[in-house]
């Protein structure tokens with residue numbers, strides 16, 4: 103597993119402690135149109151095809167199964183937040199169900215950790231049963247997926263579907279990554295079942311594009327009204343009101359649930 107820097111900066115994943123990638127590669131082909139018209143590709147794709155090429159010899163669109171790293175969370179005894187799949191989408195339709203079950207089996211066994219799953223293929227979530235220490239998250243839609251342009255209407259439909267799926271899932275933390283916040287998503291979040299949300303700016307290489315201030319304010323207004331904690335990514339430039347790095351509402355209860363049986367055995 104790779105340890106993540108917790109410092110607030112313009113790169114990295116500040117909302118987790120480790121990344122764990124028992125699978126790699128992704129066929130979703132996400133692309134984001136930046137405000138200046140440039141197109142950004144998925145950061146994982148850039149890493150796989152330009153930096154970690156030896157681990158991705160068949161390119162990023164190939165599916166890699168890495169059973170050699172499957173046991174890693176069990177070897178880490180200190181409870182941690184672990185981002186499950188920073189280099190793929192575990193719920194991708196191409197990922198064999200038995201591999202997903204093996205990954206979830208390790209999560210179930212490593213009950214002292216919190217595993218942060220994030221997907222752009224929410225409907226497949228309904229085919230699995232998740233241990234309570236797996237946080238189930240959905241990502242806001244990109245501008246393009248699998249070579250197809252996502253119009254605003256399609257993006258909104260996708261968000262509605264994602265939230266509908268989350269409503270049917272019973273885990274202590276259901277969350278959404280809104281990175282980048284690229285349109286006024288707030289109206290779609292009214293009444294959402296989220297226990298946590300992450301908001302970030304758009305990036306393309308070293309260039310960062312800030313969301314409109316009112317988009318952030320609207321999201322905060324909606325989520326604050328329903329007591330959904332918010333975490334700001336370090337790439338967000340936000341001098342306007344309190345900086346947010348809130349933990350999910352379900353996390354503390356989850357920790358108590360996990361610790362309780364262990365304590366009662368003492």
Ligand code: SF4
Pocket residue numbers: 128129130131132144145146147188189190191222
């Ligand atoms: S789903 Fe995630 S890993 Fe796959 S292309 Fe999109 S952003 Fe990259």
